[in-house]
Amino acid sequence: MNAIEIKNLNKNYHDFQLKNVSFNVPKGSIVGFIGENGAGKTTTLKAILNLINRDNGIIEILGMDNTKEEKKTKEDIGVVLDGCNFHDSLKTGDISKMMASIYKNWNLSAFQRYLKKFELPENKTVKEYSRGMKMKLQIAVALSHDPKVLILDEATSGLDPIVREEMLDVFMEFIQDEEHAILISSHITSDLDKIADYIVFIHQGEILLNEEKETLLEGMGILKCSEDDFRKLDKEEYIRYRKNQFGFEVLINDKLALKKKYKEAIVDGVTIEEIMLFYVRGER
Amino acid sequence: MKGLILKDLINLKKSMKTLGIMLIAFAVLYIPMGNESFLSGMVVLMFAMMVITTMSYDDMAKWDTYALTMPISRKEVVLSKYLLLLMLDLTGVVLALVLAFVGSFFTGTGITVETLMSIFIVLMIAVIFGSVLIPMIYKFGTEKARLMIILCAAVPTAVVLGLAQLNIPFPAIDNEETVFGIIMIAMALISLVIFFASYFISVKIYQKKEF
Numbered sequence: 001m002n003a004i005e006i007k008n009l010n011k012n013y014h015d016f017q018l019k020n021v022s023f024n025v026p027k028g029s030i031v032g033f034i035g036e037n038g039a040g041k042t043t044t045l046k047a048i049l050n051l052i053n054r055d056n057g058i059i060e061i062l063g064m065d066n067t068k069e070e071k072k073t074k075e076d077i078g079v080v081l082d083g084c085n086f087h088d089s090l091k092t093g094d095i096s097k098m099m100a101s102i103y104k105n106w107n108l109s110a111f112q113r114y115l116k117k118f119e120l121p122e123n124k125t126v127k128e129y130s131r132g133m134k135m136k137l138q139i140a141v142a143l144s145h146d147p148k149v150l151i152l153d154e155a156t157s158g159l160d161p162i163v164r165e166e167m168l169d170v171f172m173e174f175i176q177d178e179e180h181a182i183l184i185s186s187h188i189t190s191d192l193d194k195i196a197d198y199i200v201f202i203h204q205g206e207i208l209l210n211e212e213k214e215t216l217l218e219g220m221g222i223l224k225c226s227e228d229d230f231r232k233l234d235k236e237e238y239i240r241y242r243k244n245q246f247g248f249e250v251l252i253n254d255k256l257a258l259k260k261k262y263k264e265a266i267v268d269g270v271t272i273e274e275i276m277l278f279y280v281r282g283e284r
Numbered sequence: 285m286k287g288l289i290l291k292d293l294i295n296l297k298k299s300m301k302t303l304g305i306m307l308i309a310f311a312v313l314y315i316p317m318g319n320e321s322f323l324s325g326m327v328v329l330m331f332a333m334m335v336i337t338t339m340s341y342d343d344m345a346k347w348d349t350y351a352l353t354m355p356i357s358r359k360e361v362v363l364s365k366y367l368l369l370l371m372l373d374l375t376g377v378v379l380a381l382v383l384a385f386v387g388s389f390f391t392g393t394g395i396t397v398e399t400l401m402s403i404f405i406v407l408m409i410a411v412i413f414g415s416v417l418i419p420m421i422y423k424f425g426t427e428k429a430r431l432m433i434i435l436c437a438a439v440p441t442a443v444v445l446g447l448a449q450l451n452i453p454f455p456a457i458d459n460e461e462t463v464f465g466i467i468m469i470a471m472a473l474i475s476l477v478i479f480f481a482s483y484f485i486s487v488k489i490y491q492k493k494e495f
Contacts, residue, residue: 049353051495074355085350087295087341094294101287102354151353 002060003027003149003181009047009057018043018205021057025149025198028178030171032196032213033185034276040205041185042082045153048183049079062148075104078142080155084134088127092120095141103145114140118166132159139167143174150174152184156191164188168195189272193217199272201279208279213272220275221255221267224248229265240282251278285356288364289371292338299337303330307379315387323387324380324399325406331376332410335369336417336433340426349495358493362422362486366479369414377407404468408475409440415475415482422489 004025011018018040025031035041046052048059050066059066061073086095092115100106115122118136120129129137135158142150150171156164172195174180186192192199192213199216201209209216223238230241230248237258241250251274252258255267307327314323342348351361380403388395421429 046495051349051352053492053494071355071357074353077353079350079353081346081350081353083346085345085347087291087345087347089295089298090291094291098287098291098294101285101290102356104355 001027001063003062004048004183005058005060006044006048007058009044009059010055011043011047011052012055016040016043016205018047021202021205021207023200023207023210025181025183027181028175029197030175030182030184030195031198031200032189032192032272033183033200033202034187034189034192034272035185035202036276036280037187039202041202042153043205044202045151045183045185048151049074049077075145076148078145078147078150080135080138080142080150080152082154082157084126084129084131084138086126086134086137088125090126091124092122092137095137099141099145105146107144107146110146111140111144114143132163135159136163136167139170143170148180150180150182150184152182152186154186155184156186156188164191171195189276193272196272199275201276203280209275216272216275217270219254219256220270221252221258222270222274222278223250223252223255223258223265223267225250225265229262232262240278240284242278242282251275251282285360285364285367288351288356288361289368292341292364292368295338295341296334299334306330307383311383311386315383315390324384324403327380327383328373328376328403328406328410329413331372331379332369332414334372335365335414336421336426336429338368339365339418339421343426352495358490359487362418362483362490365418366483366486369411369418373407373410373414376410377403380406401468405471408471411475412478413437415478419482419486419489422486422493 002024006024007022009018009021016038021040021044023031033041033044043052047054047057048061048066050070062076064073066073090098092111096106096108096111099111100108114120118133118140120133120137120140126134126137135155139152139155142152152171156167159167168191171182171184175182184192184196196213199209199211199213200207220239224247226247227243230250233250237252237254239251239253241248243249251270252267259265259267310323310326348361352358384395384399384403388399417429417433420432424432
């Protein structure tokens with residue numbers, strides 16, 4: 001069962017377009033949504049939240065159409081956008097009062113628990129919060145109305161490594177409930193190396209890659225070789241290659257098969273960041 | 285939606301305080317001069333302006349994008365601003381009445397019909413003012429709308445001043461009460477119509493908006 005299903009989403013801007021974006025966020029999983037700035041991550045997330053008018057395509061959240069049953073679906077979604085959206089003069093108590101009249105399931109004690117856990121002072125205004133505290137506040141609010149789906153747009157950027165790790169733990173905990181799911185966009189791909197179950201990679205408005213993370217990391221590899229060796233490879237054996245002054249670096253599909261074929265080949269493991277770089281900057 | 289209005293009121297707390305101090309200062313200055321109707325008028329307009337203040341606060345926090353990720357419809361976001369406008373206008377009127385009362389107590393004249401009428405007229409001006417500005421802000425954003433706010437204030441002022449130059453007699457209260465009454469009712473109706481029309485236009489604009 002999927003928490004979010006996107007089918008053939010299209011959106012035209014005059015200088016950019018989303019082209020037939022389709023992917024799912026299965027329940028009980030974290031989907032890492034990666035891509036460069038301007039690749040279409042935020043536009044896709046906005047379409048899921050119905051903040052923009054799409055040209056066509058269907059988006060279902062927990063089995064409900066996100067435009068027809070907008071209010072109902074939004075009760076179940078927790079959202080953190082890039083940056084802080086609370087006004088400078090608000091305090092956590094004000095925010096809680098406000099949210100209690102917006103969300104049916106607003107949970108004051110859960111909110112206070114998160115405030116304590118994240119060490120967010122209740123007597124300061126948002127203006128006095130540091131950037132990291134603001135982000136933590138957004139995350140606390142997103143978690144405190146018993147959501148089933150979290151949509152996080154760059155929710156960990158701007159946090160120091162220690163706080164980031166703390167937030168990743170919170171997300172992992174959230175996902176322990178098999179009914180829950182997270183869609184997280186980030187360009188801090190090391191975070192996704194740690195927590196994502198699936199990777200969806202968008203480039204120039206198109207989904208280039210949509211795969212289980214383990215499959216990707218176990219299958220793909222980077223072959224370092226000379227130009228002569230590179231010429232021996234079949235087109236199907238590699239995805240992209242990059243040339244540098246020491247020779248060739250080649251992103252390959254199936255490192256085990258390659259090792260079998262070329263016993264002496266040096267094949268390294270790969271990270272999500274490297275996959276991204278190869279796809280965007282490498283050559284076919 | 286209650287939450288949205290609550291948020292605006294909390295955000296306005298600080299401006300309310302500043303406004304309160306200003307009011308006291310003006311009251312001390314103007315009431316002895318017997319100028320409480322001017323003061324009352326200013327109070328109502330200042331309160332009406334606060335809707336615009338909340339909208340620029342929302343803009344700064346990129347609040348609307350976030351609010352629409354919550355179970356709040358676009359209509360409700362717009363409606364909350366119009367309700368806030370009414371609430372602020374009425375608060376302004378109540379305060380203006382209090383000031384007029386206090387003023388009349390000091391000057392010993394009692395509240396004059398003239399003062400009550402001027403408060404009523406200013407209330408309608410405030411409603412129209414807000415009704416023109418809210419859709420403009422939704423359409424053009426607070427930054428661009430700022431210039432228009434000035435225009436909005438300048439145009440009616442210029443018209444009134446122009447009319448004054450032409451020496452057209454302003455309807456006097458004592459000799460033509462019925463005519464004046466009709467003008468008042470007509471104005472009230474016009475401002476109501478503008479208010480509702482403005483709401484529907486704003487909803488239209490806001491529903492098409494992309495965030």
